[in-house]
Amino acid sequence: MRSFRDANGKIKKSWLITGIAIIAVVVIVGVVKALPKHLDGEYSHTTTFLFISSTDTLKFDGDKVIEYADGKKTNSGTYKISGDELKMKINGVNMAAKLSDDKKSFVVKSADGIASLAKGFKYTKN
Numbered sequence: 001m002r003s004f005r006d007a008n009g010k011i012k013k014s015w016l017i018t019g020i021a022i023i024a025v026v027v028i029v030g031v032v033k034a035l036p037k038h039l040d041g042e043y044s045h046t047t048t049f050l051f052i053s054s055t056d057t058l059k060f061d062g063d064k065v066i067e068y069a070d071g072k073k074t075n076s077g078t079y080k081i082s083g084d085e086l087k088m089k090i091n092g093v094n095m096a097a098k099l100s101d102d103k104k105s106f107v108v109k110s111a112d113g114i115a116s117l118a119k120g121f122k123y124t125k126n
Helices: 013-034 113-118
Strands: 041-049 052-061 064-069 072-082 085-090 093-099 105-111 122-125
Touching (some): 064 085, 093 113, 105 113
Antiparallel strands (some): 041 122, 052 064, 064 072, 072 085, 085 093, 105 122
């Protein structure tokens, strides 16, 4: 078995580099595992049409999402995050959105049925 030290009693450079690399990998894996897998809080979008404004708010808690229209609860469902993709199923309607890197906003990319009118809407964390 090889020795960790050279003839002068110093730790061999190859062992030192390997040890530092292992520590770096462990730290990186720990940070990635610690990143949140769920959204938390409220995200809103306000639409104005013919001088009338309406605010749609999605409240995320755990793996659940609740939709509020102008402060009134209207629908509920579940969601999943995979990378920067947010997939929601609210009252049987599927919706997909792209999350920002900081997870403080998302843009709706697609939705089923009449919900597809929300395509392109940006929801921002309150």
